[in-house]
Amino acid sequence: YLEGSDQHRGWFHSSLLESCGTRGRAPYETVLTHGFVLDEKSRKMSKSLGNVTAPQKVMDDLGADILRLWVATSDYTADLRIGPDILKAQADSYRRLRNTLRYLLGNLHGFDEAERLPKADMPELERWVLHRLFELDGQMRACLESHDFHGFYTSLHNFCAVDLSAFYFDIRKDVFYCDGAASPRRRAARTVLATLFDCLTAWLAPVLSFTAEEAWLVREEGGEREESVHLRTFPEIPAEWEDPALAEKWARLRTLRRVVTGAIEIERANKTIGSSLQAHPRACAPAEYIAAMEGINGAEISITSAFDFVSKGEISDGFRLDDVPEIVVEIRKAEGGKCDRCWKVLPEVVESGDAGICKRCSDVVDKLPQAMPVS
Incomplete structure (x- = not known):
């Protein structure tokens, strides 16, 4: 049963008495109660106060996913507050998640399954990300089984904001921008990005339904996998990814x-x-x-x-x-000179005979296809 907290002495109670008397058992296996929706000042909404937040207006102004995100991030065990400032904060949070998906899509452009590397061939940093996915998968499933939607979203958001954007993505930008296309580090990183994309779109789909679908269709356009992200189940994370x-x-x-x-x-x-x-x-x-x-x-x-x-x-x-x-x-x-390509300051830039680039960048540039001369 799912009802407001006032139904402990209402529908929950009366249906329990009726069912026990006629069937000898409770009419439900689980009772889930939620608080009431109030305005930002914790006041009851009323037309006379002009503090009513209409769901349709929120969807028209901000999109349905922002409203869904507000539901997921609210602690439903107590009264819930909603208003312009709260929804603005949700929109900011949403943009961070959307930027994560955009980063993944941008750096996965042209990714081919032949690029994938096995875990054993990956650097430690990529193996650490796989371990975090193993941990997060357990947290996601436990939160959903216990109806802890707030905990579900918080864990997912923190992973995207702290572990990915502020750490992993930050470190690997140099590899994506400056390593050769076939370098083992870049292949390992792109393998992890593909795995992250599959996991994050599946985990986000119950909350950010439209955003997850949009990202899935962009990534999988012309692919052979499911036509919709909502036809997928949560991915099975290999136990071998765990590495305490x-x-x-x-x-x-x-x-x-x-x-x-x-x-x-x-x-x-x-x-x-x-x-x-x-x-x-x-x-x-x-x-x-x-x-x-x-x-x-x-x-x-x-x-x-x-x-x-x-x-x-x-x-x-x-x-x-x-x-x-x-x-x-x-x-x-x-100490040294600044590489014009990767911007690192290295002694080898001064010593190199190349025009202001380091050895790594010189090797990559030498393998790039030569531009056709302009006639």
Whole structure:
């Protein structure tokens, strides 16, 4: 049964008494109650107050998905509030999710199944994303089974905003823009993007029905899979994607990156550097952080041109965060010339005979098809 909270002593109660008397059992297996919809000031809606939010007007102005998103993000166990400011916040949240789908679609343009790489051939960062998908899949299913729609959306939104946009996408932009089309890193990243797209469209479909369908049709136009995202079930996530040890390692790396980013922002505010690619962070950290960085390019995950660990005595006045005071970071200017293609500042740009580009970019450019001469 699904009714408002006032029905505990109304329909829920009367139907229970009637069914027990005539059938000897409860008429329902589950009772789900919700609060009442109020305005932004928690007042009852009435025409005399002029505070009524009409669903049709919301759909006409903002679209049906914004109204569906408001329902999903509201805690229905208490009274629900709605109004212009609340709906504006939902629209902002919606744009972040839509931008995630747009990023995926843009970087998957021309993706062919032959590009896919198995997990064993992927860098650690891509394997970490697969682990997060395994975790998120369990959270999504548990939330839906318990009717926790607010928790369902919150977990999904945080994954898109924090794990993807602010971390994974940020790091991998350089690979998408500057690596060769057939480079293993780019193939691994595009494989993960294709997997992310399949998962996110399926998970978003119950809430953002029209947006998920729009994205699915763009991605799958001319494909052989289901005609509609709503004909799909949630994808089955392989158990082999779970990797708690890798997750623990990358939790340390993200903490280290957070301190480095904070130090860079101070230098940017002081006009010492402009882009983070002009920076060379030097970090002093406990042994477990140094061990976590083994086999990882610190400059790559920091989005800088260089990165080093140094002893504590080598940093005279470093930056640290209150919650991780054991990590100290000093920012120096990266040495070398600026690559005109990837914008990294590297010594090899000065030493190279090529016209202002680094070795990686030079190798990629040499393999590009030559333009036809203009007659």
